[in-house]
Amino acid sequence: MTQVSTAVEEQGESKLPPRDWILVPALSLVTVFVMVAVLVFLSHKTFSKTTSDIRQCLNMTDPTGVRAIPNCECWEKNPETSLVNYKFNSCGHRAGMECGPKPRGTYRIVMVGSSYGFGQDVPREETLAALLPIQLSQRTGRNVDLYNTAMSQGYARTVAMHFDEALAAQPDLILWILTKYDLERATVAGVDLNFIPQSASGSTRAKINYRVKQIAAMKTNSERISFVEHYSEDLFRASELGTMLTHGLYQSQTLYMKAALMKSGDRLWYVGAESSPASREYLRQFAGYAVEITSKAKAAGVPLVAVMVPDRVQAAMLSKGDWPSDFNPLRLDEEVRTIIVNHGGMYVDVLPDFRNIPSSEQYYLPVDGHPNQRWQAIVTGLLTEKLTDGRIPELEVAAPLTAQEQRR
């Protein structure tokens, strides 16, 4: 092309005819318009989202943290997923069963936590909560069931406040699925600043008003500028076209990691090699709720097992096997383990196992960040291995039922 274009230039093109002063810009505009129209059409076909979503079933303003409306059923299609059903029982849990006493002879695990445990963006039958009891039952030869009380945005404070509901399900074991979000939003219960409530998600005007109020509530100008910058980025990514483009680009581990590592300020606090002040503060706040939760479990005589699962950045770093010297995706795992174990809980390490999972970042939705079905199956496998390795005597491989358990 280079040589040809030079040849054309050397031959000397005819002088620009007057009509070209209109035609050339018009042609350029038409090209841009057609391309945008095609891309918007394609993105709408492949990355659309439903107007209804999970928030129809959630009470976001409950002072004790997000709760689902009992017996509510709703559907949501995230741009990166197919249509997912969310069905809640009469206690407001996505448990796949009614709340109430466990069946006789069953070993019951009650799961607590936030969206990863809840199975956001994944059909219930493919979530960790659905798969784990099946695998544990097969592995141990006993009837294991899992009652899931994890909730979208059910961070540490919410878990603490809803813990009596978990105990009411008569658990033999409480499984707490933790992510970095459970630490950085440990104190959040109810409305998240970054979460637009249902009332503000209808019209564009309502959305704008909501955001303007948010900006007005901020204390400093730098806070406002940073918010607007991130918000406009998020707005583009949230559009179907933005989602389609970013989804495509973030399939690449390299591009995703570069984008992730470019995040400014303390947004990468959880993978820093050293504990930053923000990191220490998050851990301090989390530790407060962890003490409350482990104490309640201890008082009820129920063992509590906590497990930290990686987000997409941690997973990508671990799979790659190397990371820049100022990062360490395993640091937070160690720190959380210390907090949990020091307060009498048990801790299961699955993060180091992600080193053996090739390209594990592909098991997350590239833009949304939540794990997909495949991830749920992988973590189920890892947890099955760890929970049946003897640390929980009742779940030891093929352990015979005790007389007491048989009676129960």
Added chain:
Amino acid sequence: MLFGLAAALISNLSRAPVWRSIVLLAANIIFLGLLAHNFVVLLPFMAFLLLGYIGLALLQNRSSKVPWIIVAVLFAYLWLKKYAFLPKGVFLQFPYFTLGLSYIFFRVLHLLIEAGDSSNRRRIPFLSYLLYTLNFATLLSGPIQRYEDFEGDQFAQSPILLDWSTIGLQLERIIRGFFKVNVLAVLLQAVKDDALAQMGEPLAVSAKFYPAFRLAVVYPFFLYVNFSGYIDIVVAIARLMRLRLPENFDRPFSSTSFLEFWSRWHITLSNWLRTYAYNPLLLLSMRRISSPALQSLLGVGCFFVTFFLVGLWHGRTSEFVVFGLLQGGGVAINKLWQLGSAQVLGRKSYKALANHSFYKAFARGLTFSWFAFTLFWFWGGWQQIDKLFAAIGILPWAEVWVLVWLSATVVLTTWERLRSGILSIRTSAGPVFLSRYARVVYASALGLGALFMTVSLKQPAPEIIYKAF
């Protein structure tokens, strides 16, 4: 890019050579200042330029010490670039600016050799020397322009034409270059890095076959879009300043031999070495060895040395020695094949064979594959190369390379056919797809693509690889 466009705009405020020279000098100084930030780090760089000019002045005053001056400049270059074969203790121990030094070295050497030629005794003023050696458009990665060409355009009383049509063509070329560097290079580098990461993951050998294939195939394309995209931008900016720079690429992957490849890839470098290394070397050896039977083999030897130097120029470590050996070996074997085939088959039959479409297709595939293979020593260190070859073993790698050859044969031939088909659609004004309107359409499309990519990714494009040399 914006800096270049601004300089072009100011430069065109007057057509007077003095004005254009003042603008170019100011642009060069500002450009250097923007890159270096600090005057002290520029001192060795400036000393090198001064050494070059002193040598030039001596030669212009009919000094007979041409070889010594050239050796001094060569040594100063190797010393400043910290070539690994020099003892570490002799190097300067503070950080200093070396960006573009290789390209300046080529220009300075060109001036010195030409000045040493007794038939060429013109004087080059210091300002002209600075404008030529520091031309910001060619400073970082070339192309390597000859002084006569630069002088012809820069100091002409009536500079070359710059009409709206030419401006449009240059803007289209800048967009094309920007798209190559900021979109294609980003994507291709990501493919390469992903493949590299997968090769290190705990996967079965069979699962590493595809990443190994991607790794082998993608880097030549990455290097091409990265370097040729940059060249597109600088050639267009220079043209907007009424300077014509030589082309550096001519569809290299359409080459049907490794010798042809090097006449289409980094053209100004191979031309420079052909003029100042291959030709003198061949003349010298022909003078020494008069046997007609050996004369054709002398060419092979000179090709080997010249392209070994091409490889060696790219870096200072032992990996680049191997890269040079593979480049030199590639062209030498290619030349031997041509000579041997012509001898065995007869010139006519060999020519007919070489023009056969099947032969050309496979030769094109082989040329690409060899270049892709040699590039492992261009981008990888020994440790990385060892790991990569150990990751799947010798036999699977051999299978990968056979697959690369076959795929390149099919894909590149299909592309050649498609391209000639597209260009055969013509009106009386020329090929439809090279018309002004077609260019507007694809420049707009590429521009929009680059915009979306930039907004979606918010990542800087990879560095121009040849900037490092």
